[in-house]
Amino acid sequence: MDVAALTIDRIREDLAARRYSAAELATAALEFAQAENPKTNAYLHFCPERAMAAARRVDERLARGEDPGPLGGVPVAVKDVILTKDVRTTCASRLLEKYVPPYDATAVARLEEAGAVILGKTNCDEFAMGSSNENSAFGPVRNPVDPERVPGGSSGGSAAAVAQGTAVAALGSDTGGSIRQPASFCGVVGVTPTYGRVSRYGLTAFASSLDHVGPLARNVRDSARLLQVIAGRDPMDSTSAFAPVPDYLAGLDEDIRGLKIGLPKEYFQDLATETGDLVAAAVETLKGLGCEIREVSLPTTEYAVPCYYVICTAEASSNLARYDGVRYTIRAEDAESLIDMYRKTRGRGFGAECKRRIMLGTYVLSAGYYDAYYLKAQRVRTLISRDFQAAFEQVDALVAPVSPFPAFKLGEKIDDPLEMYLSDIYTITGDLAGIPCMSVPCGRTADGLPVGLQILTNHFQEPLMFRIAAAYERAAA
Amino acid sequence: MRIDEEQVRYVAALANLELTADEVRRMARELDQILSYMDKLNELDTEGVEPMAQVLYDADPEATLREDREGPTLSNEVALANAPLKGAGHFKVPKVIER
Numbered sequence: 001m002d003v004a005a006l007t008i009d010r011i012r013e014d015l016a017a018r019r020y021s022a023a024e025l026a027t028a029a030l031e032f033a034q035a036e037n038p039k040t041n042a043y044l045h046f047c048p049e050r051a052m053a054a055a056r057r058v059d060e061r062l063a064r065g066e067d068p069g070p071l072g073g074v075p076v077a078v079k080d081v082i083l084t085k086d087v088r089t090t091c092a093s094r095l096l097e098k099y100v101p102p103y104d105a106t107a108v109a110r111l112e113e114a115g116a117v118i119l120g121k122t123n124c125d126e127f128a129m130g131s132s133n134e135n136s137a138f139g140p141v142r143n144p145v146d147p148e149r150v151p152g153g154s155s156g157g158s159a160a161a162v163a164q165g166t167a168v169a170a171l172g173s174d175t176g177g178s179i180r181q182p183a184s185f186c187g188v189v190g191v192t193p194t195y196g197r198v199s200r201y202g203l204t205a206f207a208s209s210l211d212h213v214g215p216l217a218r219n220v221r222d223s224a225r226l227l228q229v230i231a232g233r234d235p236m237d238s239t240s241a242f243a244p245v246p247d248y249l250a251g252l253d254e255d256i257r258g259l260k261i262g263l264p265k266e267y268f269q270d271l272a273t274e275t276g277d278l279v280a281a282a283v284e285t286l287k288g289l290g291c292e293i294r295e296v297s298l299p300t301t302e303y304a305v306p307c308y309y310v311i312c313t314a315e316a317s318s319n320l321a322r323y324d325g326v327r328y329t330i331r332a333e334d335a336e337s338l339i340d341m342y343r344k345t346r347g348r349g350f351g352a353e354c355k356r357r358i359m360l361g362t363y364v365l366s367a368g369y370y371d372a373y374y375l376k377a378q379r380v381r382t383l384i385s386r387d388f389q390a391a392f393e394q395v396d397a398l399v400a401p402v403s404p405f406p407a408f409k410l411g412e413k414i415d416d417p418l419e420m421y422l423s424d425i426y427t428i429t430g431d432l433a434g435i436p437c438m439s440v441p442c443g444r445t446a447d448g449l450p451v452g453l454q455i456l457t458n459h460f461q462e463p464l465m466f467r468i469a470a471a472y473e474r475a476a477a
Numbered sequence: 478m479r480i481d482e483e484q485v486r487y488v489a490a491l492a493n494l495e496l497t498a499d500e501v502r503r504m505a506r507e508l509d510q511i512l513s514y515m516d517k518l519n520e521l522d523t524e525g526v527e528p529m530a531q532v533l534y535d536a537d538p539e540a541t542l543r544e545d546r547e548g549p550t551l552s553n554e555v556a557l558a559n560a561p562l563k564g565a566g567h568f569k570v571p572k573v574i575e576r
Contacts, residue, residue, distance in 0.1 A: 329559045347496060348495070350494070356507060362491050382523075383521065383526060
């Protein structure tokens with residue numbers, strides 16, 4: 001079997017027809033992923049015992065004539081900021097190199113209940129902080145499309161694994177674009193659901209009011225299948241939404257004639273590039289499918305980057321305070337006092353970007369600056385959110401680029417943090433507003449680098465977002 | 478200039494973060510650049526605008542309440558499994574109180 005070419009529908013068919021067993025598929029997928037991994041460093045570690053146990057459970061269900069579950073036998077990868085019971089979860093940080101969680105994230109538990117086979121944990125920027133995957137303590141991920149280039153970040157390992165074919169789908173996390181941007185850089189589909197749609201229980205907290213768990217997959221349908229399984233209220237996350245989970249597959253084959261699609265003009269201003277041309281061609285395709293295209297304005301867009309980096313660093317500085325050498329495996333042994341132990345453990349354990357964000361966050365929350373930075377940014381967040389609500393009164397959905405440019409070279413931006421932050425300009429707005437958004441591949445540059453089309457809808461309108469994405473995907477194929 | 482090396486050392490102490498002299502120098506330069514950029518937010522008039530701390534949706538005001546009943550929990554042994562140093566069912570830390 002060609003593991004790299006499998007889709008979820010294909011696996012369902014093959015298992016039902018007894019072409020192979022889930023255990024055979026898991027064995028082949030693990031072998032393939034382990035053999036291919038040195039090319040990209042997409043996986044930090046594998047969990048073969050857990051994978052084989054999950055696959056055997058699927059085979060037992062099949063043997064009893066039962067449904068193997070909506071993801072029965074599907075080999076998946078999980079970003080290493082998402083907890084897996086008894087399987088190391090490092091957050092790509094030296095501080096958690098040996099950390100073995102005592103429980104599963106809700107999204108992980110739901111994947112396995114649905115029959116998914118978790119092969120291993122994927123590389124990412126340390127604590128999900130970064131846009132290139134170069135902030136991993138365990139080495140960068142290389143883009144499978146071009147190994148000289150970054151896969152994007154922070155879910156770079158998950159995107160690279162799906163693009164490389166070493167996982168059929170993957171879980172990522174998105175706080176300011178960390179699913180959509182790597183999906184676009186690697187040429188796969190990446191979905192950031194509505195805030196609260198997927199439980200954050202067991203997702204290592206970075207910026208709690210912005211953190212999302214979401215799927216990456218090779219096509220729109222597979223990404224919808226994953227979201228179907230992981231979405232829904234969870235008593236363990238009080239911010240998870242009560243809204244019932246609709247059928248995400250039901251509308252995928254419907255046409256999109258007559259839909260009003262908005263182009264936020266602020267997202268196209270500086271886009272006289274190949275990325276801009278490819279996104280413009282995708283917009284033409286949507287027009288050809290019968291959509292009415294309208295220009296709309298999101299006037300506060302230019303304030304999104306500073307707004308986001310105040311809020312996310314403030315929340316991060318609080319969330320990362322727990323890594324102090326008391327509870328999580330690694331401690332500076334030469335400390336003279338408790339405070340000295342905290343300081344040495346953290347100073348040696350965190351990488352440069354985490355330190356920068358802890359410092360920024362501590363600064364903007366400190367006495368005398370709280371109102372000027374943190375409270376101000378929260379007020380601006382309200383304005384950004386209102387922009388979207390006003391736009392959705394005029395149109396059904398928005399489309400935009402995901403990133404101003406395709407995958408850049410390793411080392412190209414790592415020495416300029418502000419330049420790196422500015423690369424998130426089109427993705428952080430969706431996180432600030434908490435609306436669902438996704439990246440779907442929309443072609444390649446002359447150098448063969450993938451570009452993503454971003455589709456954004458109003459809260460809980462994932463069915464519409466998937467429907468537009470699926471129609472575009474069919475038309476572009 | 479938004480932040481100098483002395484302020485960097487002060488904030489690092491608040492954050493319980495040990496920085497090398499080299500890191501302090503670099504951090505002062507980088508944070509100053511980033512904070513200057515963040516000052517862009519002051520161009521916007523936010524008088525009377527409510528701060529947004531969380532994405533909120535309509536729900537029954539009691540929707541997140543539940544019966545106060547004991548549920549499954551981690552055992553002491555499991556909760557301590559990742560401790561760098563433990564003893565007598567507790568996390569152990571360097572001595573806090575001086576004689």
